[in-house]
Amino acid sequence: MKPPLRMALAASSACTLLAGCSMLNTTPAIPDDWTPRGSVSALVAFAPGGGSDRSARVVAESLNDLDADFNVNVQNREGGSGAVGWATFLAEQGNGNALLVAESALNTLPLVYDVPFTYRDFTPLVMFAEDSRMVVADADAPYETCADLVEAGRDAPVRTGSSGRTGADALVTAEFERNGGQFSVVPYGSTGEVLTALMGGQIEVAPASAASVRPYLESGDFKALCTLTPERYDDPLMGGVPTALEQGLDAEVTIWRGVLAPDGISRVQRDYWVDAILDAMDSDLYRDYIEDDLLLPADLAGEEFEDYLDDYDAQMQEVFR
Structure with missing residues (x-):
């Protein structure tokens, strides 16, 4: 259930209740030349x-x-x-x-x-x-790839953030768990909150959009572990980040x-x-x-x-x- x-x-x-009541009313036909006003x-x-x-x-x-x-x-x-x-x-x-x-x-x-x-x-x-997602960690984290995350998660859950329980971030976690890793998910209200939590050491890794993590990669605060795209990004910076597929993981979002x-x-x-x-x-x-x-x-x-x-x-x- x-x-x-x-x-x-x-x-x-x-x-929603009011909407159901309003459906009882007869509404006029929409003219063929209707436009929003x-x-x-x-x-x-x-x-x-x-x-x-x-x-x-x-x-x-x-x-x-x-x-x-x-x-x-x-x-x-x-x-x-x-x-x-x-x-x-x-x-x-x-x-x-x-x-x-x-x-x-x-x-x-x-x-x-x-x-x-x-x-x-x-x-x-x-x-x-x-859209897709990539996974980042603190620059000093012990992980270098997403394959490292999955391997570490076989022994103990890796603490990760998620902006929503069923959105793109949750799909990343689901893909990694399907590949054998375990993850302890901390929910946040937005990607910005997830990345702030990573900066503060409250989580170990974070899935996020490429655009949102770009400034942190450029500053050297974060390192990219992989993308969940089918192919690498066509971008001077992001193009150097391998996909999870390249790392031997059957994972794509x-x-x-x-x-x-x-x-x-x-x-x-x-x-x-x-x-x-x-x-x-x-x-x-x-x-x-x-x-x-x-x-x-x-x-x-x-x-x-x-x-x-x-x-x-x-x-x-x-x-x-």
Whole structure:
């Protein structure tokens, strides 16, 4: 039985109840020439400053640069490893002026916890990037590679941090445990908190995005043990870091980043946002974001994104079974 997230979801339960009541009301048909007007919310279910928040702000700014008749505003609703924000977004059913900027924990969280949603409760619009993780340690740590971590973890658990219990960091730990290591996971609210804990000696190693650890590698505070990418990064600094696959570990982590809408929007509304987001991605801001954050560009839209989520969910069920 999955553990419930009652405390984390308590604040959003009233909103969800109200959404259910509002469904009883008859709503007018959406006109074929529908366009969003005024304020559009872009909800991100994590705290400001992390990778999800950054992606949401890039999406919002890129859409606003289209100079249409709307203004996208990012709203952070953190808590419960994403559960609070995503449960709250259920109340937006049928609202064409609401967007959700999310990532792969939207698949994995419902596999572990008893939450009132799955990814199928939202409308996929566009997957705009793929991300991965690398693993770092203090410069004086006794580990040189991720293979060293797994080997050390066969004898005693290695203390690691994680920004969320079911996100990308958790996938790294799951992959290493599948290869035979043991890990003691300390949860934190964001990648920034994980890296601060590593600096303070509270944990031994940390999985994190390549962009977030770059300054620590450049300063010499941290050393990189491996990446969880299928191939090395195409980058002067990060390109010198071997993959876990190169080190003999069957370990790879890929997460998606994308934009979804509430359930119950019309085809006209879905098509509008798909086209607008794809247009917004044709910008220097988006291209700089992909390059600076060492991401892989993606442009799966509509039904293709929906099919991807189905396949990804099947993979995650194997990981978290």
